[in-house]
Amino acid sequence: MADWKIPADCKFTENDEWILVEGETAKIGLTDYAQDQLSDIVFVDFGDVEVGGALTQGEAFASVESVKAASDVYAPASGEVVAVNEVLEDTPEVINSDPYGEGWLVAIKLSDPAELEKLMDADAYAKYCESRA
Numbered sequence: 001m002a003d004w005k006i007p008a009d010c011k012f013t014e015n016d017e018w019i020l021v022e023g024e025t026a027k028i029g030l031t032d033y034a035q036d037q038l039s040d041i042v043f044v045d046f047g048d049v050e051v052g053g054a055l056t057q058g059e060a061f062a063s064v065e066s067v068k069a070a071s072d073v074y075a076p077a078s079g080e081v082v083a084v085n086e087v088l089e090d091t092p093e094v095i096n097s098d099p100y101g102e103g104w105l106v107a108i109k110l111s112d113p114a115e116l117e118k119l120m121d122a123d124a125y126a127k128y129c130e131s132r133a
Contacts, residue, residue, distance in 0.1 A: 004129055005032040007100055011076065011116050012125035018100065019076040019119065021110070028055075028076060029104040030064065030095055033129045038066035041095045044088040044105070053081045055108055057115050062105055064095065077115045079108030 010018040016034035020027045035041060043065040055061050055075035062073040084106050088094060095103035110116075120128060 004036060004126075005100065006122045006126050006129070008122045010100070011119035011121065012128075013074065013076045013119060014128065015072075015074045017074060017076045019116070020100075021113075021116070025082055025107050025109050026077060026079065027104040027107045030073060030099055031125075032099050034071070035096045035099050035103075038064065038071060039068045039096075041066045041092045044092045044095070046084055046106075049081060049084060049106060051081050051084060054111075055079055055081060055106070057112075057118075064092070073105060075108075076119055077108070077110055078112055079110045081106055082109050083107040 007020070010020045012018050012031060016031045018029055018031050041064050045063045047062060049061050055078060057075055057078045059075055060072040061075050064071055064073060085104050087102065088105065097103070
């Protein structure tokens with residue numbers, strides 16, 4: 001059993017994104033499993049994502065590059081972007097050191113909270129990670 005952090009209060013996608021709902025908004029980021037697989041993250045590209053813009057569940061909204069690979073990041077839920085973590089532009093390695101804390105990517109105001117029902121809870125995500133290890 002690997003020792004990836006999988007917070008019980010988050011929901012997860014098969015593409016290794018997490019979402020944490022806090023009232024009306026939700027933070028989105030890459031999971032500990034994802035950052036572990038990518039290794040040292042050296043660049044985050046938010047493309048044309050900006051505050052006031054919209055994310056659509058399942059669509060790519062950013063990409064991260066590591067010393068090993070580049071990977072798209074997909075929206076786990078739809079909503080209006082209310083914050084972009086600009087810290088990552090200068091220090092993308094924060095995703096490696098604190099993927100569920102300071103390493104969040106964007107925050108959104110959910111447009112359809114029912115979309116979260118399609119995502120995995122922590123137990124299901126842990127089993128999913130183990131199946132790929």
